[in-house]
Amino acid sequence: MMEIGSLWEAITPAAPKCAKLTDAITADVVVVGAGFLGLSSALHAAKAGLDVVLLESHQPGFGASGRNTGFVVPSLKTSLGPAEVVAALGADHAGRLLKLVAGSGRAVFDLISRYDIDCDAVQNGWLQPAHSRAAEEVLHGRMPRLVAAGVDAEWLDRDAMLKRTGLPSLHGGIRVASGGQITPLAYAYGLARAAISAGVRLFGDSPVKSIEPDGQGWRVRTAAGEVRARRVLMTTNALIGNLLPELRASIIPARVFQIATQPLPRPLRETLLPDMAPVADTRRHTFALRWSPDGRLVTGGMVPPLPGRMALARRLFANRLRRMVPDLTEVRVEYSWTGMIAGTLDFLPRMMRIKPGIDAVIGCNGRGVALTTALGREIGPWLAGRMADADLTLPLTAPRPIPFSRISGLGPHLILPVWEARDAFEARFR
Numbered sequence: 001m002m003e004i005g006s007l008w009e010a011i012t013p014a015a016p017k018c019a020k021l022t023d024a025i026t027a028d029v030v031v032v033g034a035g036f037l038g039l040s041s042a043l044h045a046a047k048a049g050l051d052v053v054l055l056e057s058h059q060p061g062f063g064a065s066g067r068n069t070g071f072v073v074p075s076l077k078t079s080l081g082p083a084e085v086v087a088a089l090g091a092d093h094a095g096r097l098l099k100l101v102a103g104s105g106r107a108v109f110d111l112i113s114r115y116d117i118d119c120d121a122v123q124n125g126w127l128q129p130a131h132s133r134a135a136e137e138v139l140h141g142r143m144p145r146l147v148a149a150g151v152d153a154e155w156l157d158r159d160a161m162l163k164r165t166g167l168p169s170l171h172g173g174i175r176v177a178s179g180g181q182i183t184p185l186a187y188a189y190g191l192a193r194a195a196i197s198a199g200v201r202l203f204g205d206s207p208v209k210s211i212e213p214d215g216q217g218w219r220v221r222t223a224a225g226e227v228r229a230r231r232v233l234m235t236t237n238a239l240i241g242n243l244l245p246e247l248r249a250s251i252i253p254a255r256v257f258q259i260a261t262q263p264l265p266r267p268l269r270e271t272l273l274p275d276m277a278p279v280a281d282t283r284r285h286t287f288a289l290r291w292s293p294d295g296r297l298v299t300g301g302m303v304p305p306l307p308g309r310m311a312l313a314r315r316l317f318a319n320r321l322r323r324m325v326p327d328l329t330e331v332r333v334e335y336s337w338t339g340m341i342a343g344t345l346d347f348l349p350r351m352m353r354i355k356p357g358i359d360a361v362i363g364c365n366g367r368g369v370a371l372t373t374a375l376g377r378e379i380g381p382w383l384a385g386r387m388a389d390a391d392l393t394l395p396l397t398a399p400r401p402i403p404f405s406r407i408s409g410l411g412p413h414l415i416l417p418v419w420e421a422r423d424a425f426e427a428r429f430r
């Protein structure tokens with residue numbers, strides 16, 4: 001059996017049905033995009049007393065939120081220490097972002113338990129082993145600053161990491177206890193249900209076509225309806241299209257591929273990632289692996305920009321899996337799918353004031369499951385006027401276009417062979 005499609009769609013029970021917007025309505029705030037960020041922001045804005053309309057082009061979780069690997073990662077890219085974050089955001093905002101990220105794993109699992117979201121949540125930590133001895137040293141050197149930033153990280157030596165992963169080629173590394181894994185589409189549907197029950201009017205199949213000035217506020221038009229509101233929050237991630245060119249130009253969109261194997265025998269599940277803690281190593285082209293709730297291995301990454309990329313992805317990632325998991329005798333790829341991430345040059349998310357009353361949060365750089373949830377938790381009260389702009393975690397800045405942003409997404413894919421060659425050399429000789 002080979003399915004072309006997402007494993008998460010196959011195993012997640014039906015979505016809450018979100019009807020299309022066909023009327024002219026009003027609201028306090030319109031949120032555009034029902035991924036984790038839009039859903040968490042809308043939910044928390046409604047909880048803070050606002051009348052919220054959430055508009056989604058397709059159905060909740062259509063974007064990266066329903067297609068990701070489901071790793072709950074309560075840390076920024078580990079190469080981003082306090083100094084780099086301070087240089088990018090200034091000392092105050094850097095301190096707030098590091099604190100928010102350190103608590104973001106707990107934010108996800110708390111929300112899941114508060115709203116009783118059935119999404120196969122497992123909070124048994126997130127693992128980052130080194131791929132070489134040299135990388136192990138560098139990672140070990142970063143431990144103190146992770147701990148200083150409030151991340152509940154512990155160091156595992158090579159033997160301890162082997163027990164946790166069952167992957168003999170990997171070295172020692174970090175375990176962040178408050179991390180874990182979820183089934184991402186089920187989490188998106190659960191957030192959507194929570195938002196609807198908090199009073200959010202969530203419309204699916206309602207792509208926003210234009211946003212025009214309307215007195216003191218904005219008129220947000222879809223193909224068949226419109227919403228008038230004082231405030232608009234853009235949470236479209238990489239799928240922004242041509243709606244707001246200045247927002248589109250401020251990110252590097254990159255395509256990521258995922259595969260899932262056939263269900264694997266139980267003895268393997270007892271030695272490979274036995275705690276169901278997901279693993280992502282230090283390679284430039286990260287090797288990431290997790291179990292699905294139905295006993296499949298899920299992995300993925302980027303693929304060079306060649307024709308037939310999905311077929312290539314299936315072949316490349318199945319081969320990588322065979323190399324990394326020695327006990328895996330047979331790999332059949334039964335599901336494969338793809339999604340888009342929104343990158344930034346410094347790997348940090350951004351909050352932007354596009355125009356007075358239109359704000360956007362974007363650029364979660366492939367680490368957005370926990371981060372978007374945690375950001376949404378403060379954006380809700382902020383939209384309700386309970387928090388000043390100056391107190392936000394991220395500074396509210398003007399959009400900063402990235403040169404050649406439209407084709408910039410090709411960059412990581414083009415450089416992939418170089419990264420992989422360096423990763424392989426280091427894993428073997430360093």
Ligand SMILES: Cc1cc2nc3c(=O)[nH]c(=O)nc-3n(C[C@H](O)[C@H](O)[C@H](O)COP(=O)(O)OP(=O)(O)OC[C@H]3O[C@@H](n4cnc5c(N)ncnc54)[C@H](O)[C@@H]3O)c2cc1C
Nearest residue numbers: 033035036037057063064065068071208237339367368369
């Ligand atoms: C393959 C893959 C694997 C990943 N793995 C992980 C992981 O394991 N852990 C992790 O932390 N992060 C991971 N990420 C990143 C993570 O998924 C994202 O950072 C996060 O889901 C972003 O959420 P979001 O709400 O900002 O955007 P999205 O989920 O992309 O939501 C944006 C939504 O906006 C809608 N939209 C766009 N334009 C319009 C419009 N004009 N009108 C109405 N709606 C519109 C889209 O349809 C979409 O539903 C991964 C990403 C990918 C692609």
